[in-house]
Amino acid sequence: MKGFFTDTTLCIGCKACEVACKQWNQLPDDGFTLTGLSYDNTGHLGASTWRHVAFVERPVPMNTSIAGNFSWLMMSDVCKHCARAGCLEACPTGAITRTEFGTVYIQPDVCNGCGYCVSACPFGVVDRREDDGRAWKCTLCYDRLKSDMTPACAKHCPTASIQYGDLVELRVKAEARVKELHGRGLTEAHLYGESAESQPGTGGLNAFFLLCDKPEKYNLPPAPVVPTKIGRKSWKSMGAALVGLAALTLAAVVTP
Amino acid sequence: MRNGSGRFPLSDETDAHPPPRDGRNIDERLGILGGEGALQKVKEIDLGRPYERRPWRGEATSDESSYYGIPMLKESVWKWPIPLYFYVGGLAGGSAVLSAAALLRKRRLTGMIRAGRRIAAAGAVVSAALLIQDLGVRRRFIYMLRVFRPSSPMNVGTWILSAFGASATAALLPGAIGDAASLAAGVAGLPLAGYTGVLLANTAVPLWQNAWANLPPVFVASAAASVASAMEILPLSPAEHRVARRMAVTGKLAELGADVALERQLQRVERVGRPLDQGLSGALWKAAKTCKAASLLCSVLPRKPAWLRICGGVLGTAGALCTRFSLFHGGRASARDPHATVLAQTS
Numbered sequence: 001m002k003g004f005f006t007d008t009t010l011c012i013g014c015k016a017c018e019v020a021c022k023q024w025n026q027l028p029d030d031g032f033t034l035t036g037l038s039y040d041n042t043g044h045l046g047a048s049t050w051r052h053v054a055f056v057e058r059p060v061p062m063n064t065s066i067a068g069n070f071s072w073l074m075m076s077d078v079c080k081h082c083a084r085a086g087c088l089e090a091c092p093t094g095a096i097t098r099t100e101f102g103t104v105y106i107q108p109d110v111c112n113g114c115g116y117c118v119s120a121c122p123f124g125v126v127d128r129r130e131d132d133g134r135a136w137k138c139t140l141c142y143d144r145l146k147s148d149m150t151p152a153c154a155k156h157c158p159t160a161s162i163q164y165g166d167l168v169e170l171r172v173k174a175e176a177r178v179k180e181l182h183g184r185g186l187t188e189a190h191l192y193g194e195s196a197e198s199q200p201g202t203g204g205l206n207a208f209f210l211l212c213d214k215p216e217k218y219n220l221p222p223a224p225v226v227p228t229k230i231g232r233k234s235w236k237s238m239g240a241a242l243v244g245l246a247a248l249t250l251a252a253v254v255t256p
Numbered sequence: 257m258r259n260g261s262g263r264f265p266l267s268d269e270t271d272a273h274p275p276p277r278d279g280r281n282i283d284e285r286l287g288i289l290g291g292e293g294a295l296q297k298v299k300e301i302d303l304g305r306p307y308e309r310r311p312w313r314g315e316a317t318s319d320e321s322s323y324y325g326i327p328m329l330k331e332s333v334w335k336w337p338i339p340l341y342f343y344v345g346g347l348a349g350g351s352a353v354l355s356a357a358a359l360l361r362k363r364r365l366t367g368m369i370r371a372g373r374r375i376a377a378a379g380a381v382v383s384a385a386l387l388i389q390d391l392g393v394r395r396r397f398i399y400m401l402r403v404f405r406p407s408s409p410m411n412v413g414t415w416i417l418s419a420f421g422a423s424a425t426a427a428l429l430p431g432a433i434g435d436a437a438s439l440a441a442g443v444a445g446l447p448l449a450g451y452t453g454v455l456l457a458n459t460a461v462p463l464w465q466n467a468w469a470n471l472p473p474v475f476v477a478s479a480a481a482s483v484a485s486a487m488e489i490l491p492l493s494p495a496e497h498r499v500a501r502r503m504a505v506t507g508k509l510a511e512l513g514a515d516v517a518l519e520r521q522l523q524r525v526e527r528v529g530r531p532l533d534q535g536l537s538g539a540l541w542k543a544a545k546t547c548k549a550a551s552l553l554c555s556v557l558p559r560k561p562a563w564l565r566i567c568g569g570v571l572g573t574a575g576a577l578c579t580r581f582s583l584f585h586g587g588r589a590s591a592r593d594p595h596a597t598v599l600a601q602t603s
Contacts, residue, residue: 022293024291025291025292025293025294026280026282026289026290026291026292026293026294027280027291027293027296028278028279028280028293028296028298028301029279029280029301030279030301031301037324037326040324043326044326044327047296048279048293048296050293054323056323086460089405089407089408090407090408090409090410090458090459091405091408091411092400092403092405092408092410092411092414093396093399093400093402093403093411094402094403094405095399108295108296110396110399110402111392111393111396112391112392112393112394112396112397112399112400113391113392113393113396114390114391114392114400114410115332115333115334115390115392116408116410116455116459118330118332118333119329119330119332119334119459119460119461119464119587119591120458120459120460121329121330121460122329122460123328123329124327124328124329124330124460124591125330126330127330127333128333128392129296129297130333130392131297131298131299131300132296132297132298132392133297133391133392133393134296134392134393135392136293136296139292141292142292143291143292214321216321216322216323216328216594216598217321217323218323219322219323219326219328219594220328221328221597221598221601222598222601222602223601223602224460224601225460225601227457227458227459227460227465228407228458230457230458230465230468231409231454231457231458231459231465231468232458233468233469234453234454234457234458234468234469234471234472235454237453237468237469237470237472237473238447238450238451238453238454238472238473238476240473241450241453241472241473241475241476241477241514242446242447242449242450242476244473244476244477244510245350245353245446245449245450245476245477245479245480246353246357246446248480248503248506248507248510249350249353249354249357249480249503250357250360251502251506252354252357252484252499252500252502252503252506253354253357253358253360253361253365253499254360254361255499255502
């Protein structure tokens with residue numbers, strides 16, 4: 001089981017991951033527009049944007065900060081390759097599969113662009129490209145993994161904010177890092193989605209994060225749940241309603 | 257300097273083969289397009305959603321509980337064929353159920369049986385056409401039947417619609433074969449009328465997810481009202497119109513009841529239910545309720561002129577359509593609102 005550990009305290013917002021991802025995967029650009037939102041001119045993950053660096057400007061100090069009442073939060077966002085993936089469970093064609101590395105992969109030669117995965121992702125990662133017709137997202141560099149190489153983003157990260165490796169080892173590393181940061185007085189440091197216990201809704205993320213503020217500040221959902229966990233219950237309510245429909249129709253017909 | 261083809265060459269102005277402007281800038285004489293995103297077709301540079309609308313413009317600071325107000329989820333990519341299918345599929349399923357049940361009084365309800373079977377068969381064809389129309393890669397529609405995946409309501413629904421389509425078409429045959437097929441279509445028509453509610457509940461969209469218990473009843477009740485309304489419009493015998501009236505009254509009552517239950521379930525988190533009060537979806541929701549109440553009033557009156565009966569049918573149909581479009585647009589609005597996503601998970 002392979003995955004990413006993204007330590008946001010090490011991110012310097014250089015966007016090398018975004019560039020490396022675009023270049024290796026030969027993804028088209030998204031236009032060169034300015035958003036006016038800090039240094040974030042990417043905005044969101046999308047069909048042709050598989051890494052996105054978020055920039056949060058906070059009017060509060062960090063204990064390591066020398067800038068007074070100001071601090072940065074930067075985070076390189078990516079598909080989480082959830083242990084219980086909403087997109088995979090929703091996919092009606094079987095185009096979305098779990099690879100031998102434990103990652104979630106959309107097969108472009110199977111996807112028929114139904115768009116259900118787009119609404120089923122609790123992180124808003126997957127998107128359908130309208131001029132292509134299919135859904136796309138991070139593949140965790142499936143081609144590189146098969147050749148025993150590190151994914152392009154992790155390979156290019158100059159500060160090791162993005163770490164790739166075996167999930168068991170990454171979790172140990174991440175917990176040690178949180179302890180170290182707490183020791184230095186950065187008590188708000190915490191892990192996001194590192195295990196099924198901490199994020200039961202998704203069964204844990206294969207790409208988890210170390211954050212220093214509420215998840216929603218980074219545009220991450222605070223308690224994501226794979227849709228099937230809730231939607232499953234609606235089959236029962238449908239069953240009850242169908243009994244009602246059958247009864248109502250029969251009653252209308254047989255009443256003299 | 258601008259060259260003849262209206263481009264700025266990257267380096268060499270006399271380059272006869274400038275790189276294609278697909279946002280990749282890879283000269284295929286020098287580089288191979290073999291990356292995992294290389295197959296992504298580009299007609300024009302996509303600024304990426306949610307850039308289409310830039311809803312956060314003017315909110316240049318990150319607020320307490322969102323990232324510059326940027327949506328946390330992706331809005332549904334479905335277009336008008338999907339909510340229209342929700343109506344047509346419900347109507348077709350309900351018609352098959354009614355024409356199967358009507359076999360109990362076969363002699364007196366021949367016109368209703370014939371009409372019901374025709375609506376079911378035509379509805380199945382129209383449903384398939386609407387669903388295929390909305391696919392990103394239409395020629396791959398059959399891939400829906402590559403697998404059987406119970407975790408995906410869309411996959412289950414495609415199997416239901418396929419079984420329904422086959423039996424509803426066979427039900428057009430005369431005699432015992434037609435009757436047997438009609439019964440089969442009636443059985444398949446039940447889940448066809450309701451699975452679409454499960455389909456919406458099985459998403460990360462706050463409005464749809466939070467309404468998980470009530471979306472299927474709303475869709476099923478609306479299917480009953482849709483069929484009854486269609487039968488009220490059609491010229492049938494007085495006995496058949498009495499059946500239609502009974503079904504219309506109970507169906508429309510059930511519909512209004514299910515709507516109230518849905519509203520109450522959504523009220524638990526005010527922000528999540530907001531799209532049913534505001535904007536396009538809110539207006540459609542109000543229109544739906546008004547149409548349904550007016551249509552119920554028309555149907556309740558026992559002896560009435562034909563125009564009033566038809567009026568009830570038309571209003572009932574309009575109400576059913578507005579319900580589907582309201583919930584569809586409401587879900588889109590709900591996915592756009594990052595606060596709704598957060599509050600649905602924290603409160």
